[in-house]
Amino acid sequence: TPAPETLLLGQILDFTSDPFEGAPQDSARHLSRGGIVIRGGKIIEIGPAARLIETHGTARRVDYGAALLLPGFVDAHAHYPQTGIIASWGKRLIDWLEGYTFPEESRFGDPVYAATIAGRYLDLVIAHGTTTVATFCTSHPASVTAMFQAAQARGMAVVAGKVGMDRNAPDALKDSPERAYDESKALLKRWHKQGRSRYAITPRFTPTSSEAQLEAMGALWAEHPDCAMQTHLSEQVEEIAWVKELCPTAEDYLATYDKHGLIGPGALFGHAIHLTPRERARLAESGSAVIHCPTSNTFIGSGVFDAAGLAAEGIQVGLATDTGGGSSFSMLRTMGAAYEISQLNGAVLHPAHLLWLATAGSARALRMEAEVGTLAPGSAADIIALDLASTPAIAQRAARARDIWEALFPTMMMGDDRAVKAVWVGGVSRR
Numbered sequence: 001t002p003a004p005e006t007l008l009l010g011q012i013l014d015f016t017s018d019p020f021e022g023a024p025q026d027s028a029r030h031l032s033r034g035g036i037v038i039r040g041g042k043i044i045e046i047g048p049a050a051r052l053i054e055t056h057g058t059a060r061r062v063d064y065g066a067a068l069l070l071p072g073f074v075d076a077h078a079h080y081p082q083t084g085i086i087a088s089w090g091k092r093l094i095d096w097l098e099g100y101t102f103p104e105e106s107r108f109g110d111p112v113y114a115a116t117i118a119g120r121y122l123d124l125v126i127a128h129g130t131t132t133v134a135t136f137c138t139s140h141p142a143s144v145t146a147m148f149q150a151a152q153a154r155g156m157a158v159v160a161g162k163v164g165m166d167r168n169a170p171d172a173l174k175d176s177p178e179r180a181y182d183e184s185k186a187l188l189k190r191w192h193k194q195g196r197s198r199y200a201i202t203p204r205f206t207p208t209s210s211e212a213q214l215e216a217m218g219a220l221w222a223e224h225p226d227c228a229m230q231t232h233l234s235e236q237v238e239e240i241a242w243v244k245e246l247c248p249t250a251e252d253y254l255a256t257y258d259k260h261g262l263i264g265p266g267a268l269f270g271h272a273i274h275l276t277p278r279e280r281a282r283l284a285e286s287g288s289a290v291i292h293c294p295t296s297n298t299f300i301g302s303g304v305f306d307a308a309g310l311a312a313e314g315i316q317v318g319l320a321t322d323t324g325g326g327s328s329f330s331m332l333r334t335m336g337a338a339y340e341i342s343q344l345n346g347a348v349l350h351p352a353h354l355l356w357l358a359t360a361g362s363a364r365a366l367r368m369e370a371e372v373g374t375l376a377p378g379s380a381a382d383i384i385a386l387d388l389a390s391t392p393a394i395a396q397r398a399a400r401a402r403d404i405w406e407a408l409f410p411t412m413m414m415g416d417d418r419a420v421k422a423v424w425v426g427g428v429s430r431r
């Protein structure tokens, strides 16, 4: 007998093109009454509800009414070990790392603690409608094992890796070039492409990775080019000055990675706010991605990211919470913050840009666009149902909407986990 089918019913928004390449309001198709057929963990078909009810009459039906069915959100940069220190007051990047982050990360050598936080973090992101994350772990291999085990227990496609850091950090977190290489390689062999898991080679950033360590990470990536590579770039001006001091002969911050092959398709540069024209040109021609972390950029006081300008130059852009430098687990709140930053930047993003960044854009940056961030047949059944009237304040505004973008935007600006009515991960209902 064939695998059972499920037919999800509701409103649907489905991108047909990249909203940064044409008129954003025309980049998606809207079905006011649509359906998605799922079978064996995948999306089989998408279309008008009436037709699918007729052609898939035996499918189990789950009707979400006026709720909006979307791909689960893809958070392209997070630090799951910082779950417990999110929303810590009063510091900028470097003293925030020293005062809050490094002490907390030092606890993740304990596999029991790591498993507790990994499970808590993934349950929180699912509750907020996120079905894929690219997360840093800590320098302890146990922190990586805990994350992949928690992800597999929930059927999630997660990108994760051991942080390499061998200088300017407490001893409890420091590894070495050799250990970073050996431990990363062992974890990569154990987890990369096991089920839905993907490994990311993860040098924290130049201030905490020596040249020898960056070289070792570059060598490992050259041996395993289908892994991702995630790090940080030009987040805060003090950080850039520090890199200049540590690497006086480097042309700029990006060059410290480029020199060791840490650039190209699959490279994910978190933040990327204060870039020179040369760095922007090199990011574009290399096919690298930059990941916008708007709640973090305002929370730590980092600066104004240029999403529209970078996309127009052909640089791939993804969107992320940067938990716990970011102040939210919610990609809805993150889209709202990206809108606010775009106002400061003077190139205002349309709701279609925001939704695309939180789904297909982040998925493309991760080179997972065939599997996640989309409702296309053949992709994973990672689907959410959003209530566009989840609070009285949102409902009274959405009631006046003249089109789907105007109906969705109040939830982007004012919504939270109360808007997330349902979450399907790999065809399994998880909320």
Ligand code: GUN
Binding pocket: 079, 093, 097, 101, 204, 205, 232, 235, 296, 322, 325, 326
């Ligand atoms: N740069 C290096 N490490 C970190 C981190 O953990 N969070 C943020 N926001 N920036 C970083």
Ligand code: ZN
Binding pocket: 077, 078, 079, 232, 270, 322, 325
């Ligand atoms: Zn980060």
